[in-house]
Amino acid sequence: QEDHFKKVISHAKEYGYIFGSSEIYDGLSAVYDYGQNGAELKKNIRDYWWKSMVQMHENIVGLDASIFMHPTTWKASGHVDAFNDPLIDNKDSKKRYRADVLIEDYAEKLNQKAEKEIAKAKKRFGDAFNEEEFVTTNPRVLRYREEQETVLKRMARSLEAEDLADVKALIEELGIADPDTGSKNWTDVRQFNLMFGTKLGASAETATDLYLRPETAQGIFVNFLNVQKTGRMKIPFGIAQTGKAFRNEIVARQFIFRMREFEQMEMQFFVRPGEELKWYEHWKETRLNWHLSLGLGKENYRFHDHEKLAHYANAAADIEFNFPFGFKELEGIHSRTDFDLKAHEAHSGKKLQFFDHELNESYVPYVVETSIGLDRMFLAVFSQSLEEEELENGSTRTVLKLPAILAPVKAAILPLVKKDGLPEVAQKIIDDLKYDFNVAYDEKDAVGRRYRRQDAAGTPFCITVDHDTLEDECVTIRDRDTMEQKRVKISELSTILHQKIDF
Ligand code: ATP
Numbered sequence: 001q002e003d004h005f006k007k008v009i010s011h012a013k014e015y016g017y018i019f020g021s022s023e024i025y026d027g028l029s030a031v032y033d034y035g036q037n038g039a040e041l042k043k044n045i046r047d048y049w050w051k052s053m054v055q056m057h058e059n060i061v062g063l064d065a066s067i068f069m070h071p072t073t074w075k076a077s078g079h080v081d082a083f084n085d086p087l088i089d090n091k092d093s094k095k096r097y098r099a100d101v102l103i104e105d106y107a108e109k110l111n112q113k114a115e116k117e118i119a120k121a122k123k124r125f126g127d128a129f130n131e132e133e134f135v136t137t138n139p140r141v142l143r144y145r146e147e148q149e150t151v152l153k154r155m156a157r158s159l160e161a162e163d164l165a166d167v168k169a170l171i172e173e174l175g176i177a178d179p180d181t182g183s184k185n186w187t188d189v190r191q192f193n194l195m196f197g198t199k200l201g202a203s204a205e206t207a208t209d210l211y212l213r214p215e216t217a218q219g220i221f222v223n224f225l226n227v228q229k230t231g232r233m234k235i236p237f238g239i240a241q242t243g244k245a246f247r248n249e250i251v252a253r254q255f256i257f258r259m260r261e262f263e264q265m266e267m268q269f270f271v272r273p274g275e276e277l278k279w280y281e282h283w284k285e286t287r288l289n290w291h292l293s294l295g296l297g298k299e300n301y302r303f304h305d306h307e308k309l310a311h312y313a314n315a316a317a318d319i320e321f322n323f324p325f326g327f328k329e330l331e332g333i334h335s336r337t338d339f340d341l342k343a344h345e346a347h348s349g350k351k352l353q354f355f356d357h358e359l360n361e362s363y364v365p366y367v368v369e370t371s372i373g374l375d376r377m378f379l380a381v382f383s384q385s386l387e388e389e390e391l392e393n394g395s396t397r398t399v400l401k402l403p404a405i406l407a408p409v410k411a412a413i414l415p416l417v418k419k420d421g422l423p424e425v426a427q428k429i430i431d432d433l434k435y436d437f438n439v440a441y442d443e444k445d446a447v448g449r450r451y452r453r454q455d456a457a458g459t460p461f462c463i464t465v466d467h468d469t470l471e472d473e474c475v476t477i478r479d480r481d482t483m484e485q486k487r488v489k490i491s492e493l494s495t496i497l498h499q500k501i502d503f
Contacts, residue, residue: 002325004386018032042375044407064243066219076340076343078343086164086190088102099171102176103155155170171186195211195248213246242266255379264373268336269369291331296380313337330373398452407460408458409454410437413433413465414442463477
């Protein structure tokens with residue numbers, strides 16, 4: 001697994017997906033830039049989300065609010081007082097960690113041990129294996145699972161009660177060591193606010209203290225009535241937004257999984273009070289189906305229902321994904337009650353209510369939110385798509401099996417040779433296709449090498465122009481995943497690509 005993660009990082013760089021930020025100055029820790037292919041993949045993920053959420057739902061509309069917001073916003077939302085992470089330092093290594101993440105990693109290792117036992121038994125018993133019976137009777141699996149649950153429950157309880165001494169006690173009792181040095185010499189656990197502060201205004205005396213938004217959601221809440229009134233929206237309805245968010249994460253690590261500057265795709269769905277749990281279930285299911293639609297494998301997703309709820313929620317679940325370092329949160333679905341709108345009413349003195357004609361009454365709506373990190377989604381898609389594949393002839397190929405709808409370049413057009421008029425035909429095909437698809441031209445090296453290059457870059461189709469093309473107006477289209485080649489008419493290319501790639 002670790003090896004695969006290293007490959008993901010180096011492959012992302014080699015193929016123009018992700019670079020370290022300001023590399024010529026030796027980089028900036030945990031900050032990344034998206035290269036020519038990364039920018040396209042990111043945009044395609046964002047568009048895929050936007051289409052599914054906004055275009056496909058008559059009662060969901062978009063918004064693009066500012067990163068800067070009035071500072072009272074963050075008082076009202078609770079971020080000034082409660083947006084903290086429990087932090088712990090190792091006295092020997094002087095390294096800083098999130099106490100909850102250390103404990104979660106410990107719990108995930110227990111889970112992996114249980115999974116290993118299951119996999120071993122599966123191998124041993126073959127077809128006769130009954131997984132359900134095994135996991136409910138095998139003493140080792142039961143012990144691992146039980147300990148995992150106990151640990152996570154105790155952590156959740158202590159964090160909820162802000163009993164930081166118990167969080168430290170738990171770390172010590174479990175014998176958790178500094179992952180880098182193995183030292184168990186820990187400081188106390190402290191709370192640390194994650195918001196980035198900045199200043200607006202030229203002179204020191206008149207400048208206003210601002211925060212960079214730590215989530216996009218608040219831009220939606222403060223615009224709730226603007227959108228509802230001007231869009232004549234009726235409850236239930238949603239507002240969707242994508243954009244940058246900033247968190248001064250204590251430990252930004254695991255590549256683009258946890259960043260200090262990242263992008264969110266959030267949707268707040270406003271509902272009648274009392275109907276929120278129904279909608280919460282609806283959005284849990286709808287969002288999971290969105291993920292499954294990309295075909296990255298059902299077994300790579302699971303729900304994690306929260307026991308410890310944030311100060312604003314009455315139900316919350318994560319969709320977790322099987323990242324190269326184990327199952328971790330990819331998306332959150334939260335039933336946020338009327339906490340945010342009520343808090344903004346109280347702090348602004350303005351009513352944020354909806355008049356429900358059917359009920360003939362006004363109320364502050366309840367909110368169900370779906371919130372996903374675009375960069376985290378990028379990592380999920382990219383790491384799951386990267387494969388080293390053994391071929392029938394014994395050789396291996398590196399292939400990035402990105403879902404075609406997300407791939408940066410949809411087709412590469414390759415003249416078999418650089419002469420005899422083939423490049424000109426290839427160029428003409430590009431000129432026809434480029435209005436609808438992002439296509440690329442490649443004439444360097446033997447065609448086999450070019451196929452491999454496109455496989456590794458994630459291009460789902462290669463279209464090859466050869467000498468026969470000059471006679472029969474046909475080209476060969478090769479599928480990245482099956483490596484099958486088919487002869488098709490140039491005039492049919494656009495239709496074929498549309499069939500394979502359209503939303
Ligand atoms: P975590 O527990 O991993 O810190 P969170 O529960 O604080 O995440 P939310 O506040 O629910 O996360 O944010 C919603 C989504 O935004 C997350 O599911 C994740 O995909 C993304 N996200 C949050 N923090 C980061 C980050 N530092 N870098 C990248 N993506 C992030």
